[in-house]
Amino acid sequence: MKNTEKNKNNKITQIIDLKETVIMNFSGIYKNQSFYKDHAEKEIFWTELSDLSGCNCYCDAEAADRICEEIQNYTGNGIHFIDSGNYHYMTRLWLEKQQVPFRLLVFDNHTDMQPPAFGGLLSCGGWIAASLEELPLLHEVILVGPDEEAYVQVEPELQQKVCFLSREKLSMMTAEEKEDFFKNLDADLPLYISVDKDVLCKEDASTTWSQGDMHLSELMSFLEVVLELQNVVGMDVCGECDQDSGSEDFLNDHANEAILRLWEKMRKSSERMGSE
Template sequence: MAENKTINKEQNRTENNEIVIMNFSGIYKEQQFYRNHAEMQEDISWLEVQDLPGSNCYCDEEAKNRILDDIKNYTGNGIHFIDSGNYHYVSRLWLSKMEHPFRLLVFDNHTDMQLPAFGGLLSCGGWIAASLEEVPMLQEVILVGPDEEAYTQVEPEFQQKVQFLSREKLLAMTGEEKNTFFRNLRADLPMYISVDKDVLCTADASTTWSQGDMSLEKLQKFLEIVLQQQQILGMDICGECDPDACERNLLNDRANQKLLELWKKYFPQIRERRQDI
């Protein structure tokens, strides 16, 4: 089974073809997306962080150091499955590995730019703000999916570094206008992508947080445009449901499979373009 497989770290560093599953809650062991293609099995690494103290929604210093230690042998230039939205702050830790100026493209139903109530803690609701403050190579964030009211609550200093496409604007745009938005994204810097499946409608995902209304088909189309046109550094995916209260996990499993297949489809092109970074 994939859980018992470990990827050759030297191959990781050479080919930047990391498929990493971070097991915080155990929910991935109830899914099949990583088992469906035999050729993927040897490419998958499991990081066992289940029930890590100080890691659920908020990440304290001890948990942060443990996670950083677990990912230290990875380049960050792969696709990372990071469990539920409670752990979306892990994106901030992957971003710390980026060695060149870059843009961050985020699909999410929330802004994730709310500073935590408790100082010194990295949070799932504030990781983008923390990244803008703490990751020197991060030049700009492209945030797709939250509603306009939530964005008005974001501190102006962060808004200055964000290109925002709201849920309301997406609903008002034609299909071609949406595609044009992603085709016209500047490509002068490489890009890291972060997807929270709570941006998806309830027909295509079941998450622990309030959800948007984007279809999986539309998300795939937007990602395909970006994967075709941009220099991609890496990608992560979260938005799993609580394993103790999840009746529609099959939806998440299907979404993860589609997104992993998309990554695999474009990975040769992604790898070739990385040589120019």
């Protein structure tokens, strides 16, 4: 972090290095994609984890230690592609690197706040709950995309720390109302964004989990508003498909490309602001 200032909208603005782009190779699926190959002007960092056991859906202590060792030299303030939704718990590990109070914005078709099934192991289905319970700097989660029935099952004490926009409510909102929701998010704290592409419809993504009905164009419009108005300190993207069911993987490749290009646009804008 280089400096911190407050603007007229009470937004905390931090001038930080957002150049870090990390691709986490758990399954090998990214080897089949090309979204990162036309970005020769910036270095892409790879973490090789395809040989790691104890990390698929659930992350045991030994696997967590190895992963933390692999990412120890990264700031966490860039964009991270973290493979399929089976590894969405990686967001919890990236969030540990945040050093000031922050909020978390999640786009997902699931709540990821399920109670742990196996001795408190970090899991792809419970990482948001673990983050809220274990990270004192995390003040609030904005969760967009799950259905209302799933959210009702979340423990009430966790719901108190979540701003929830359900799949059903989204479907009833006008385009202007949706844009206003993201425009009106509090901007007094830095924001980390996590995108699971299973929030997208099957025409725009192919994932290992049940999917929502959001279109990629809609997600991109939401992200653009947030990246423009919020002090975004980091982002990750998951939702890849299994390699043996990857006939529609070109959809994921396209979505990853769109998100990476938008991130780079925001980063360059942030750098210009920092130089003024």
